[in-house]
Amino acid sequence: MEITSGNGFGPYEVFLPAHSAAPKYQRHGDGEFPGRLFIVEGIDGSGKSTQLSLLHKWLESKGYGVVFSEWNSSPLVKDTTKFGKKKKMLTAATFSLIHATDFADRTEKSILPLLKAGAVVLCDRYVYTAFARDVARGMDREWVRELYGFAVKPTVAFYFRVPLETAIGRLLDGRDGFKYYEAGMDLELSDDPEESFRLFQGLILKEYEDMIPEFDLTVIDATLPIEVQQAQVRQIAKAHLDKATNVRVQQ
Amino acid sequence: MRQTYGKLLPGMRISDLSGKLIVIEGTDGVGRSTQINLLKPWLEEQGHAVLDTGMTRSPLAGEGIRRAKEGNNLGRVTQSLFYATDFVDRLENEIVPALRSGFIVLTDRYVYSLMARAFVRGMDSKWIRSIYSVALKPDAIFYLRLNIDQLVPRVVFSRGFDYWESGMDVYPGRDMYDSFCNYQTALLAEFDRLSEEYKFEVIEASADAGQVFEHLKAGIFNILEADSSKEFISTRDTKTLSISAATGKGKIAPEPQSTNPTEFELVLRSIMAHATNGNGKTALHHK
Numbered sequence: 423m424e425i426t427s428g429n430g431f432g433p434y435e436v437f438l439p440a441h442s443a444a445p446k447y448q449r450h451g452d453g454e455f456p457g458r459l460f461i462v463e464g465i466d467g468s469g470k471s472t473q474l475s476l477l478h479k480w481l482e483s484k485g486y487g488v489v490f491s492e493w494n495s496s497p498l499v500k501d502t503t504k505f506g507k508k509k510k511m512l513t514a515a516t517f518s519l520i521h522a523t524d525f526a527d528r529t530e531k532s533i534l535p536l537l538k539a540g541a542v543v544l545c546d547r548y549v550y551t552a553f554a555r556d557v558a559r560g561m562d563r564e565w566v567r568e569l570y571g572f573a574v575k576p577t578v579a580f581y582f583r584v585p586l587e588t589a590i591g592r593l594l595d596g597r598d599g600f601k602y603y604e605a606g607m608d609l610e611l612s613d614d615p616e617e618s619f620r621l622f623q624g625l626i627l628k629e630y631e632d633m634i635p636e637f638d639l640t641v642i643d644a645t646l647p648i649e650v651q652q653a654q655v656r657q658i659a660k661a662h663l664d665k666a667t668n669v670r671v672q673q
Numbered sequence: 674m675r676q677t678y679g680k681l682l683p684g685m686r687i688s689d690l691s692g693k694l695i696v697i698e699g700t701d702g703v704g705r706s707t708q709i710n711l712l713k714p715w716l717e718e719q720g721h722a723v724l725d726t727g728m729t730r731s732p733l734a735g736e737g738i739r740r741a742k743e744g745n746n747l748g749r750v751t752q753s754l755f756y757a758t759d760f761v762d763r764l765e766n767e768i769v770p771a772l773r774s775g776f777i778v779l780t781d782r783y784v785y786s787l788m789a790r791a792f793v794r795g796m797d798s799k800w801i802r803s804i805y806s807v808a809l810k811p812d813a814i815f816y817l818r819l820n821i822d823q824l825v826p827r828v829v830f831s832r833g834f835d836y837w838e839s840g841m842d843v844y845p846g847r848d849m850y851d852s853f854c855n856y857q858t859a860l861l862a863e864f865d866r867l868s869e870e871y872k873f874e875v876i877e878a879s880a881d882a883g884q885v886f887e888h889l890k891a892g893i894f895n896i897l898e899a900d901s902s903k904e905f906i907s908t909r910d911t912k913t914l915s916i917s918a919a920t921g922k923g924k925i926a927p928e929p930q931s932t933n934p935t936e937f938e939l940v941l942r943s944i945m946a947h948a949t950n951g952n953g954k955t956a957l958h959h960k
Contacts, residue, residue: 560683
């Protein structure tokens with residue numbers, strides 16, 4: 423079996439049995455649906471969730487039909503993920519696959535149909551989180567990108583860029599410690615959870631940096647005041663919504 | 674040397690997998706589990722350690738898949754990936770360790786079933802093949818084949834129609850019978866295609882279970898025997914028992930003829946005598 427992998431989302435490109443009754447699953451490009459997809463990415467402590475929730479409030483106030491979807495939240499899959507994490511039975515590969523399964527369920531049930539229906543869909547973390555984490559865990563870069571080949575390409579992917587120490591400082595203020603997988607303890611980088619977390623986030627940060635040109639991520643300087651970042655985010659989102667003709671807006 | 678279909682998972686060593694990976698494939702209702710239930714004791718009787726595994730049996734995802742299927746709201750991409758998670762969990766934690774310990778792994782379905790199911794559901798070929806590029810190439814793939822008209826009575830008169838086996842998620846017909854026929858026909862077409870690509874050994878499953886079992890035994894015997902020059906014990910000449918694996922180098926070490934066989938040799942001979950019953954040949958796996 424020859425594997426020739428493309429990079430992530432492509433144009434429509436499907437090989438299917440001619441007799442199949444099932445409609446072909448297509449790879450979805452940008453701007454193909456009436457709705458708009460805005461996603462936020464960044465390492466833990468970058469402030470991306472805060473920014474997304476502010477964008478959410480603003481879009482609602484403007485009357486857009488807004489839907490929010492969070493990483494690792496599929497009702498069908500998240501119990502399995504939780505079980506695997508609790509028992510520490512996830513390897514790099516099964517960690518990658520179970521998160522892709524969760525993402526698939528959200529894509530099939532909420533993201534894709536709602537974009538077709540003309541909603542503004544907001545995602546806290548997207549495929550780039552998997553690309554960064556799974557590759558940091560040792561998965562093949564190309565394999566992980568192909569794994570998410572069914573994902574819809576976002577209208578805008580905001581990347582909240584922050585130096586490692588700033589992010590860690592923000593996180594340490596508000597919590598007692600790190601969970602096993604969160605700290606990347608499975609990578610056996612260090613026996614100390616805080617040190618392991620630091621090293622793991624460093625690896626993830628490097629992957630994010632490499633993805634900026636690869637996926638044309640929109641970089642927001644996450645060291646700026648919250649209000650300044652939000653103004654930038656809204657301005658960019660607005661530009662894309664003004665161009666959209668079929669986004670649902672309540673009259 | 675064992676290989677995967679293209680990619681190697683992180684941390685997976687495959688250079689020292691001395692066991693045998695034997696796949697039993699086929700659509701629903703062809704009698705795969707019946708055959709595995711016959712093969713396992715047959716192999717064990719000959720002194721082989723056997724691991725049997727199959728779809729949705731992983732500790733990680735098996736339960737989650739069962740729950741997800743109860744609701745009938747499992748999408749086709751999600752379904753494909755959930756099964757892939759189940760497969761990889763078993764590959765890493767059961768199949769590979771068992772092969773490393775020299776077991777014969779009998780697997781009830783393998784990636785081919787998963788691929789066929791995904792293709793019938795309209796999944797992208799490149800996508801699904803990339804996912805399963807991490808799978809190990811098996812030593813043999815036995816494909817139990819039945820035509821659709823032979824398949825229907827077996828399923829109907831044993832356990833009845835099942836929502837997923839009838840492909841109700843992709844082939845919603847007027848009733849389960851219509852769905853079942855359309856879905857299983859599409860699956861068979863995929864299997865036939867995969868059969869050529871991956872060189873399945875096709876066994877006509879319309880014969881009675883005893884005959885199918887004889888076919889499988891002969892097929893498995895060949896695989897084990899083919900390896901006897903390297904890692905398996907050769908017993909052609911019972912007077913000069915050579916235990917190749919004992920040297921640790923995979924070569925046959927000519928042993929001096931002993932007039933007083935050791936206790937180990939005696940035990941071994943009795944196992945072999947058992948295994949050679951009926952066919953005069955044997956292939957005892959020695960770890």
